[in-house]
Amino acid sequence: MSDAIPPVVPAGRLASLPQPEFHLPGTGGLRLRPWTAYDAPALVEACHDPDIRYWNRPSLLDEAGAVARIVRWEARRRAEEGVVWAVAPAPGGRAVGLIGLGDVDLAGGSAEFLYWLLPAGRGRGAMARATDHVGRWAFEDLGLHRLRITHSVANPASCAVAVRAGYPLEGTMRAALLHADGWHDEHLHARLRTD
Structure with a gap:
């Protein structure tokens, strides 16, 4: 970013904010909270779930690898590169998503959503509610200007989450992501803080 243009969000803002927790009304008690080592089995399960593997392309992990990834997520939050929540039953339940x-581009004021749910978390409308909560936090507390969601055009469930959460379709990016069965066109959804 040019030195003549001030950053949208000053460096240090994400690292200085506590990671909030959110309750997701209407989802049977699900909430958003930081990941912990306790959730490692859920991450291992997600890496083996056929739908999550197909749409999100995670690497296979054992429990030690899952714990290491959870530790890296917190390091990435402190480095202001990203922030990740567990979707989990309250109180004390293991992650289901x-x-x-x-x-995350603080200077440019933007970030991209990533999400998935295990079968135990599906069918409750949790991801649209979670997207709404995280989006409002990113706009109101963190100060970002634009948030985006991208997904394969062949993934109508992800498209429905984006639309229900208030992220309208902006267009289609041709052959934008390589999956196991070849290149997929991707939908681009986005929302501005001023929307």
């Missing part, structure tokens, strides 16, 4: 912001 993940939502986060990646590709």
Whole structure:
């Protein structure tokens, strides 16, 4: 970013904010909270779930690898590169999903959502509610200007989450992501803080 243009969000803002927890009304008690080592088995399970593997392309992990990844997520938050929440039953339940912001550009004021749910978390409308909560936090507390969601055009469930959460479709990016069965076109959804 040019030195003549001040950053949208000053460096240090994300690292200085505590990672909030959110309750997701209407989801049977699900909430968003930081990941912990306790959730490692859920991350291992997600890496083996056929739907999550197909749409999100995670690497296979054992429990030690999952714990290491959870530790890296917190390091990435402190480095202001991303922030990730567990979608989990309250109180004390193990994660059934993940939502986060990646590709964080504080100076440019943008980030991209990432999310998935294990079968135990599906069918409750949790991800649309989680996207709404994280988005409002990113706009109101963190101060970002634009948030985006991208997904394969062949993934109508992800498209429905984006639309229900208030992220309208902006367009289609051709052959934008390589999956096991070849290149997929991707939908681009986005929302501005001023929307």
